[in-house]
Amino acid sequence: MTSSALPKKLAYVGGYDWPRAPTTSSLKTNYRRLWKKLRVLDDPKAELVPDDLERMSGSLIPDNLWSALREHQFESLDQTYLEWARRTDGPVTVCAFVMMPSVPQGLLADWATDRGLDVVEGAAVPAGQGALIVPDLCNLVHRNLEGRVAMRAYLAELDGASRNILLGISSWAWTYFAQTSAIEAVVSDARSFASFDGDALAELIATHLGQDTRFKSADTGNDVVETDEDDALKDSYLKTLAARAYGCPWAALRLFDAAVKRQPDDDDDADQAKKEQGDDQATWLQDPAVPQLPDHIARASHFLLHTLLINGPLTMAAVKTVLPMTLPVGLPSALGRSGLVHEDGGKIAIQRDAYPHVRRILSEAGFPLDQI
């Protein structure tokens, strides 16, 4: 590829380009999902892939891919914020940087620390030079009556601040606050990472993974990064993957990693010779099923997942203060077994790998979704 397909600039909130899967792919997926819910259809058996494929035990994504992605996104942040953040004169503005929950935790704080900017975890706005970076607003205010009062007080403080401020906030908390508070009156500019489409994902994968390995879609049998003479992807797998990950590259790569299947290693010479022929060297991509919630806890699970997305990681005691309902005993454990949440330091949090599944589950249940 001559020019990079990776997005370079941040996207304005409200103008995020949600990747769309090809229509046939969406229809097929939704049909399967509905029929599976009705217990009519089992997991589809791919006819193109060998029978003895196994999921890989470790991750296929090399560290240098994660590093390259991180560096690329840091450069996007630099382009928009670095000069503004180092400025000590001019008008004072409050900006928001909105992130999907699938973005690695602490990314904004890491960028700010790396660039030598002031980072503050608390709700105070200390005096100083240059911009102040608040890595995660969710840590400061929750969706309860006390949180609403705290939010008003904090917005008043931001409004009277004497230095530029960059608020890091999750896309769910941003949507909630934008709809129910005056945050948009205080924040003059809100942006997020631009979405990665199929071409951008193909570039990442081809650069860091595709030199030795051919990735083939289990649905079509085609190489997923192969392009035609117009540099367009021949197969729709990566376009669909970008849509399933809502344009977040970290989520897309994790889904990609989870879909990888290979034939088990075999030392037999004859098999080795077979492997040296084209198709047998391919690594297959077969998406695992979206986790299903047991019917009797589904509704309560939806509310808990929604709450965790808005408020960030919470202890069970804190969940009770933001979710005025009695949850079934053992619900976090059940969700943990489904791979949707995990416990970290006594707090329950959405499993980042599972974020696309969680958003999809909530979307199907009709819950209000994040809008960026």
Place this chain on the structure above:
Amino acid sequence: MDSNTNMQDLTRLFNDLTGWTVVQIALVVVLSFGLYQGLRLTLPRVAEHLPARFRLLVLNLIPLARLTLFAVAVFLIIPLVFNVTLKNFVLVLGGLGVALGFAVKDWATSAVAGVVAIFERPYRSGDWIRIGEDYGEVIDIHTRSVKLRTADDDVVTIPHARIWTENIVNSNDGEKTLMCVAEFMVAPDKPTGGIRDILTDVACTSPYLDWSRPVVVVMRNEVYATRVRLKAYPFELRDQFVFITDLTDRGRDALLGAGISIISTPEFGMENNGPNA
């Protein structure tokens, strides 16, 4: 002579009714009925797994399918039984009119109202409506009647003919949400500063809230109290009662916590009422 003429007319009106014709008619009836019952059983099951916006859409296919299947069945059966000419058409229509007018007038009125209801749509499957004193979710629309499931899980069957004479109150009118109101009666002689902010916060922190809709607090002085109405929308129709409960429960606590007196009926007009007075 007259009876012979009448007999000939009738012979020409009807086709020869052979065994095969009867089998064909039976097949059309059985297939239409079977297909309708299949859709009636399948579509609600599918709809239950869909978000509200799609659920209502799928549920509304049922009355439309019934009407279509009925029309198709009639269209197929009539040429099998009748000798279709203009004269016969007028004759049959006249006979049918007399029969409907006398024998099944009420049924016909409701059936016609049912057809009107499908197109005019005063209610659709999945809507929450009030007819007279009955309020509930439309769970089925039959040829003659509409079935509601009330909040107490009673199923009420109401003939469509009521649309000719009564107002139909439709709370959501095909939308995926509806306005819910939680009412509070507060003491009129005490300060109520901040009451709007408090109740707005209560609504905005409810997990059932549809964020994209406005939250409004309306206050009105009445004889013994100030009536405060908190209006908001849940994102799911079926959460309306639990949403109102949540607003009422936490709203009352928040008002009491802020020192605002809530009036209860026996204490109307009395001083020092309410636990925080």
